[in-house]
Amino acid sequence: MRTHDWIGLLAGTLxxxxxxxxxxxxxxxxxxxxxxxxxxxxxxxxxxLWMVFGIQTGSLPVTLANAVTMVLALVILILKYHYRK
Structure with missing residues (x-):
């Protein structure tokens, strides 16, 4: 993997x-x-959309980071709905 891929993975992880x-x-x-x-x-x-962009451009860091972020954001949305008053 190239240096910019590692930087992208670290940025996405954080x-x-x-x-x-x-x-x-x-x-x-x-x-x-x-x-x-x-x-x-x-x-x-x-x-x-960022995840789709990552898939279309073949960028593993963009795809992975946004896939995991989307799951976490969806969990927050589900919990928001679940715990509504």
């Missing part, structure tokens, strides 16, 4: 794992009132 504390917080507190549904729907759509 930006993706940034969502894990939010998922854990919602899971433990059973509350997602402060999460903006509009923001996460728009964000998830953008991440899905």
């Amino acid at each position: 930006t993706t794992i940034a969502f894990i504390p939010q998922v854990i917080k919602i899971w433990r507190s059973k509350k997602a009132d402060d999460i903006s549904i509009s923001m996460f729907l728009i964000f998830t759509a953008g991440v899905a």
Whole structure:
């Protein structure tokens, strides 16, 4: 793998794992009132498009990072729906 691929994988890893504390917080507190549904729907759509872009351009770092980020964003959306009042 080339240097820029490693940089891309590291960047993708860091930006993706940034969502894990939010998922854990919602899971433990059973509350997602402060999460903006509009923001996460728009964000998830953008991440899905980045994933498609990564697939079409053959960029493993872009594809992997956005696939995992999309899963985490979807988990947040599901928890937001599940814990609604």
